[in-house]
Amino acid sequence: MESDDMDAKKQKTIDLEVHVKSQSTAKVSEVKMHVQALLSRHSMVFGNYKWTEFDETFLHTHVESVAIVDREEMSSQPLDLTSCTINFHIFTLNEDGPSTFSFEDDEELSAANHWLLPAADFHGIWESLVFDSGVKTQLLDYVTTTIYFSDKNVDSNLISWNRVVLLHGPPGTGKTSLCKALAQKLTIRLSSRYTYGQFIEINSHSLFSKWFSESGKLVTKMFQKIQQLIDDKNALVFVLIDEVESLTAARNACQAGTEPSDAIRVVNAVLTQLDQIKQHSNVVILTTSNVTEKIDLAFVDRADIKQYIGPPSEKGIYNIFLSCLEELMKCQIIYPRQPLFTIFELETMGFAMSHVSEHSLTLRNIALKSKGLSGRTLRKLPFLAHALFVKTPSVTLESFLKAMDQAVDKQKEEKANLTNGV
Amino acid sequence: MKNPSPSTEKLQEMEVAIAPRLQNVPVDSNSHGYSEEIARAADGKTVVGEKEVKCSEREFRATHDQVNNAEENVIISVTSRNFLENTQERDCCVTAGKQLFHTAESDAEMARRAKEEGIVNVVFPGTVTQEGCCRFVSEILKCILYQRQQLPMTYDQLVYSQKKCQDSKVDEDVVCRRQVNLADANRRKCQETLQDLEEVLHQLEVLFCLSKVPQVLLLMGGSIILPKEIYEINLEALVLGSGDHCLRVSSCLRQLFRTLFVADLLSDSRPGRLMPTTVLALAHRDCGVGWFHPKLQFKVPTCVKKQVIALCTDLCTFGNKSTDIVDCHEYVWFQAPRAIKGFRN
Numbered sequence: 001m002e003s004d005d006m007d008a009k010k011q012k013t014i015d016l017e018v019h020v021k022s023q024s025t026a027k028v029s030e031v032k033m034h035v036q037a038l039l040s041r042h043s044m045v046f047g048n049y050k051w052t053e054f055d056e057t058f059l060h061t062h063v064e065s066v067a068i069v070d071r072e073e074m075s076s077q078p079l080d081l082t083s084c085t086i087n088f089h090i091f092t093l094n095e096d097g098p099s100t101f102s103f104e105d106d107e108e109l110s111a112a113n114h115w116l117l118p119a120a121d122f123h124g125i126w127e128s129l130v131f132d133s134g135v136k137t138q139l140l141d142y143v144t145t146t147i148y149f150s151d152k153n154v155d156s157n158l159i160s161w162n163r164v165v166l167l168h169g170p171p172g173t174g175k176t177s178l179c180k181a182l183a184q185k186l187t188i189r190l191s192s193r194y195t196y197g198q199f200i201e202i203n204s205h206s207l208f209s210k211w212f213s214e215s216g217k218l219v220t221k222m223f224q225k226i227q228q229l230i231d232d233k234n235a236l237v238f239v240l241i242d243e244v245e246s247l248t249a250a251r252n253a254c255q256a257g258t259e260p261s262d263a264i265r266v267v268n269a270v271l272t273q274l275d276q277i278k279q280h281s282n283v284v285i286l287t288t289s290n291v292t293e294k295i296d297l298a299f300v301d302r303a304d305i306k307q308y309i310g311p312p313s314e315k316g317i318y319n320i321f322l323s324c325l326e327e328l329m330k331c332q333i334i335y336p337r338q339p340l341f342t343i344f345e346l347e348t349m350g351f352a353m354s355h356v357s358e359h360s361l362t363l364r365n366i367a368l369k370s371k372g373l374s375g376r377t378l379r380k381l382p383f384l385a386h387a388l389f390v391k392t393p394s395v396t397l398e399s400f401l402k403a404m405d406q407a408v409d410k411q412k413e414e415k416a417n418l419t420n421g422v
Numbered sequence: 423m424k425n426p427s428p429s430t431e432k433l434q435e436m437e438v439a440i441a442p443r444l445q446n447v448p449v450d451s452n453s454h455g456y457s458e459e460i461a462r463a464a465d466g467k468t469v470v471g472e473k474e475v476k477c478s479e480r481e482f483r484a485t486h487d488q489v490n491n492a493e494e495n496v497i498i499s500v501t502s503r504n505f506l507e508n509t510q511e512r513d514c515c516v517t518a519g520k521q522l523f524h525t526a527e528s529d530a531e532m533a534r535r536a537k538e539e540g541i542v543n544v545v546f547p548g549t550v551t552q553e554g555c556c557r558f559v560s561e562i563l564k565c566i567l568y569q570r571q572q573l574p575m576t577y578d579q580l581v582y583s584q585k586k587c588q589d590s591k592v593d594e595d596v597v598c599r600r601q602v603n604l605a606d607a608n609r610r611k612c613q614e615t616l617q618d619l620e621e622v623l624h625q626l627e628v629l630f631c632l633s634k635v636p637q638v639l640l641l642m643g644g645s646i647i648l649p650k651e652i653y654e655i656n657l658e659a660l661v662l663g664s665g666d667h668c669l670r671v672s673s674c675l676r677q678l679f680r681t682l683f684v685a686d687l688l689s690d691s692r693p694g695r696l697m698p699t700t701v702l703a704l705a706h707r708d709c710g711v712g713w714f715h716p717k718l719q720f721k722v723p724t725c726v727k728k729q730v731i732a733l734c735t736d737l738c739t740f741g742n743k744s745t746d747i748v749d750c751h752e753y754v755w756f757q758a759p760r761a762i763k764g765f766r767n
Binding site for chain 1: 712721725
């Protein structure tokens, strides 16, 4: 059995995501057949590749895109698909927005937002997130292992693993987005095992009741609802507790006498309820926090993966800017279209100055300069550049880069002002 | 017309509400038939007694009002059209009548099943048309929305009052701004709800033209995975026919609603909260419907107890025509893209 697995590992496995149009009613087996035919026609690919236009009528009517995803960026060798085992992940997006679920007695307050995965709202987040040193793949592998262990019925008393992930780091680095993207990705990846995913975003503030001693009960009620979802073994359930310190910081404050004893009950209730639901194999609990030091130790201890998400490195920044500029060129706000190199290509060229790499190098300099800005600010920069310094409907790449440079200066200045003010 | 006295207004509304029913109901037997049914229903209830199968007040009033108003309206508006329909319909009523008599004995049993298992069986004594099926579904939908307090009035009343509002809007321009604003907001909500509902009804008709529809689901509240209430309309056991051999839609509707009221399926002591209602229909994979979104992965939620309204054809009389067995792989769920949001005055 083990040697089989080893053999499988030697042969390259490729993940292929097939995005089926939401209007399509075609059978999964039929889609798979046609995609296989497509692959046999194009068996050589370089790196990650995505088909979006199809000659064949079946694929044209039923399939949005076929993509080879999440391979190592570095591999520049052509890949022969016939020699690989291909994992097909065929999915359709759910286009309904989030639904709320609330407690029986007061309808006004929603206790949690609830998405059915794969959701259209979360589409593309995974690709848009740029982190260093394979944070994304690590997380993906971690959760996959978690579920693999559960499938194999590993005794959790001997090898202990919780289904809790804690992402922490400064604001605006994409922790919440990463949680959403991770859930989406896993649902797609494990679609052969779980027919759909559920994503529940708990509003932690709604768990505190105005009535003394009621808060703990609210938590229990909420988790009862979640339990109902978990009972469906075909569903993979993700529970996101955003800004978890708002819940767990309360216990320490309570010791200082600044918080009513009711707050401590909430934390205790949450902790015990989490212990309850994580016994089920189809649950993953995702938490995020800005201030790790303040989180209750009992909670930090429960998290298996405590991943620090820092501000992006210059490589990351370059990639973020690149994707922004590509988008603007696609929308023809920057016109005419000019090619930009990826950071990998620039590196192989040794950052040599030439007329083809000129713009790319300017962009790299902007990236170097904007180090220290958060991911959220970076994504905002092209917009600010256009609003403050461009002011014309269409612009050349050169002048847009100039505007971006100015925008970075302005952001840094603002940041400095803020810290001085404090 | 700017400010009609409340009583006349109400009367007009009721007329409209009743009018379409009147078309379906033979005049002479109408009033008697209904009161008899209610009396019988009441009997059934006393028999069950301890089990407390009680008709909710709202529902009872609804039926009762219809009876009373029907009587009034009969005098006011017996049109030649109604008369014509009556004579045509009488033959059909004979069979339907038999059926009614037959079911009367099992009323108590039916109410018990509705209460305990959440199932109401409506057995039609003959074949029905595909358009008929569509009518059943849309009437049940309207009825459920009203009974579960998502609409403040019955559908027909709403349509009428909406129309009246639009008519009177022309000479209303002079009225004080603030008042109009408040009324406007209300009217807009009403309009939106009605538009949504009409869209769904229309698209259901389209769907029924394109494909056989063995099941329709109404999910209320929550999400489609975890709704608060589920109503299933099961049409699987209906034998479809066409032309003259089929039962009249009107008589079927009468039997259907009589059964529903007697079984007391839709009333509930729970207070009705406003919640979105999502319509899902099972239809053939390749039927080519555009408005509904296919939900290939959808499974009927099992965590919430569902109420089933099962329509079927009496197989004793139509034993030779067995229903087509639906291939479950070829039929998939289709979801209406917009939920019907209820509203209140």
